Amino acid sequence: MDAFQDHYPENVAHCYGCGRLNDHGHQIKTVWEGDETVTRFTPEPYHTSVPGFVYGGLIASLIDCHSTGSAAAAMYRAEGRDLDSLPPFRFVTGSLHVDFLKPTPIDGPIELRGRITEVKGRKVVVETAVLAAGVLTARGNVVAIQMPEDFGTAKPG
Numbered sequence: 014m015d016a017f018q019d020h021y022p023e024n025v026a027h028c029y030g031c032g033r034l035n036d037h038g039h040q041i042k043t044v045w046e047g048d049e050t051v052t053r054f055t056p057e058p059y060h061t062s063v064p065g066f067v068y069g070g071l072i073a074s075l076i077d078c079h080s081t082g083s084a085a086a087a088m089y090r091a092e093g094r095d096l097d098s099l100p101p102f103r104f105v106t107g108s109l110h111v112d113f114l115k116p117t118p119i120d121g122p123i124e125l126r127g128r129i130t131e132v133k134g135r136k137v138v139v140e141t142a143v144l145a146a147g148v149l150t151a152r153g154n155v156v157a158i159q160m161p162e163d164f165g166t167a168k169p170g
């Protein structure tokens with residue numbers, strides 16, 4: 014499968030949620046389906062909260078990386094650029110909001126379906142529906158911001 018995350022340059026492919034080079038991470042894969050971005054993920058038994066249901070932090074994590082990947086893909090699409098073209102668009106999470114609507118059953122795949130609701134300057138807003146067996150169990154709203162060149166090097170304070 015040719016997913017957005019397969020195009021992340023090696024130096025930013027270690028993210029716990031989406032880095033293909035992180036052996037301990039979720040290694041999520043996201044693709045376009047029309048105007049929606051879609052991630053499918055099958056939880057493991059150890060992703061339990063209450064027995065039978067998925068831990069909410071995992072759902073937040075999936076929404077997070079699904080959304081930053083979707084934001085980058087949306088920016089490439091808006092500019093008519095190929096995913097491998099340079100310079101790469103790199104997005105980090107500015108804000109992550111999750112509404113947990115129903116318990117998410119752990120015994121099957123989870124589907125995340127994202128819509129891009131705003132592209133403005135360095136900011137992309139992604140709204141995501143989380144579905145288990147076709148039932149909406151959570152909603153996410155993420156503000157993704159294009160990474161500044163000095164990300165991680167700026168001194169606190």
Ligand SMILES: CCCCCCCC/C=C\CCCCCCCC(=O)SCCNC(=O)CCNC(=O)[C@H](O)C(C)(C)COP(=O)(O)OP(=O)(O)OC[C@H]1O[C@@H](n2cnc3c(N)ncnc32)[C@H](O)[C@@H]1OP(=O)(O)O
Binds near residue numbers: 021030031082085102
């Ligand atoms: C498809 C193929 C792609 C191929 C290539 C892609 C390469 C892949 C690259 C990378 C992937 C790997 C990475 C994945 C990451 C996964 C998710 C995470 O875990 S990320 C870690 C957790 N997040 C942080 O650590 C951020 C820490 N925060 C910051 O560094 C800054 O606060 C930052 C960058 C988020 C914003 O700082 P400013 O100084 O640049 O922002 P200002 O210029 O003030 O604002 C720009 C716009 O953003 C809004 N904004 C900023 N922060 C916001 C916030 N918290 N909530 C809402 N809006 C916010 C502002 O209101 C402004 O919007 P207005 O233009 O006025 O409309």
